[in-house]
Amino acid sequence: MPVYYFSLVWVSVWGIISNITSKQVKISNEIYENRSRLLIAIIAILPIIIFAGCRSSVADTAVYINGFENYPNNLSLVYNMIFDGSRRDPGFLFISVLIKQFISTDYTVWLSIIAVISGLGVMIPLYKYSCNFGISIFLFVASCQFTWMFNGMRQFLVASIIFGCTGLILRKKFIPYVIIVCLLSTIHTSALILLPAYFIVTGEPWDKRTILFICLIILAMLFTSKFTGLLEDAVENTNYASSMEEFKSADDGTNPIRILVESVPIIIAFVYRNKIKDKLTPIIKLSINMSLVASGLYIISKIARSGIMLGRLPIYFSMYNLILLPWLIKNIFNKEEKRLVYYLMIVLYIAFFYYQMVITWKGFGYASKVLGLAY
Template sequence: MTSKYVLILVWIGIAAVIFSQEGMQQPENICGKTEYRYRFLWAFLVFLPVIWMVGTRGNIGDTWVYKETFKSMPQAIGAIPHYISTVKKDKGFYLLSAVIKVLFGGNTVRYCFILALIQGFCIVKVYRKYSINYILSIFLFLISSDYISWMFNGIRQFTAVAIAFIGIKYLLDDDWIRFIIIILLAATMHQSALILIPFAIIAKGYAWNKKTIFFILLALVVVLFVGRFTNILNSALAETQYKNVVSDWKEFNDNGTSPLRVLVYAAPTAISYLGRKIIWEKDNKLINICVNMSIISTGLYIISMFTSGIFIGRLPIYFSLYNYILLPWEIENLFTQRSKKIIYIGLIACYIVFYYYQMHIIWQIF
């Protein structure tokens, strides 16, 4: 029987044909320019099988932990305040979960499906509007194995990531008040979302600006002096909910993020550097932010490769999602018409190899 993890990719290929028909797109204003984008209904239908698959996934990763926690939550609305008072961190996520139980019952499959629906809504909302090739962006999100890493696992953090992702609108509009409100809301789901506030300042401005170059150099310095970095990090986190991070990754014998994964996620950054002059000439506000977010993602991944994949390696997801807006744009704008076909074929082939390696050899899912 063909694995559902393969069939979901086949579906994206079929969707690319089905949803290429006339009448499925509408004009929208993107950073002051009229662009054609899928209507939300069609874009959501493309992603719906992923949401269904995630909601009915079984106990992959840490899903069973979330299910057991959900089972222990009160089902009466009046009992929620006392329950939340016992929660020590990320109260927003547990409040959301408790409300889901009150409104929809204690079925754990339904619970996972609703969380996937919330996450999927945010992903679809952003990629539908800001990607020049929505289908390719969704394909990249899937074939990079991000949907397994995050929608099947790390659910609490990815709920924060997804909510924070819709803040891109306010970042583009320079509406810092609303952007920070979105990030603070996301931080109630997972406190790590706060990292976006200082890094958003770095991401603003033209692509490959001095702030991003400084960050990459800083990442390299951290790698060279990784011992001192872990000591500083341990002291900095001493009074936070992440105070045991350094000791935990050492105890778990965490050898850091796989170099292959770092290479895959760094590809859009490398392409943007090679095509930086064209990017500067076009001066697209959206792409400038996506390039800088990609640079930040790469810098964090480099650090995680020499420290911890479990802890530091979880931070780049706040930034790497922008890669799937950036990469389709790079292919369409940085390559000649003749070379695009070769690039597309090479891109798909390389990602398929990575997907097989990650899913079959590393995770042994199929």
């Protein structure tokens, strides 16, 4: 736990520094928001990248390391493995072998490269789009989303790259977006869910597509067994099926407290929708829709205790809460209310951090041979 406590304190301190040193930028006509300095943003995320890259034993890390050490270190030997139809991660294998052949056979270097890509994939959109980078980076750690860099890194590598490509969605660059998603699906096939999701999240908040999605969530809740069975039939003969098998074995439904925590932004956005409707910017519209999809998937994953387990899919959407929540607090509440809401948010998220890391995950043990740490 010390490395995780350190990470929480570090992002809190540098989050404060980020706000003190922030600069005003013009978002659109007559709309200005504060943005963090790039150097401060990098410093804030740096320890998490270092701890993730230097780990030797956290959750599923040993499995990944064993896989990397068994990969060939020559591209000429990997052709048949990459094009083996039964393999679910040919893209991940290809990247790993590239690193192993041309950079280093040391797994720490490999983990560090992936940690850098994942960390920057989170940091850059927060730096570009968050009206309060300090709160956003705090939420990234306090909500425990940062643990994806230590456990489930293959899927989070995909999620962070997609998050980093937010600009493509905002500019409605559909073809480049599809190409990137298809390429990333070779790293983790669950990325394919982002293709149909594109048509939901690019609409106006609370429009017909949104209402349709909400109706689908309700129907899925009412007819869970038939819904999950339908999805199983749909993916049975596709590469996505192998990824779903992974969910079945690893996911038994999402913790209700996690659902509540991740649903707070979309609940606030809905309750105050009339108050904020004239203030919405493109990134906030997208973030509201992304948050809605994340909450819907979390709810379904809790109910669908058999069949396809959806508990890992929301990570593709829930990171937009890191942008949405600070914006909602800034634009909904007056000065006195805002101060109270910030204090309440910080206390509750720290409590959730403790609950998730200590009580639920029993400390989420960490070990690093490079750093000489073992907890």
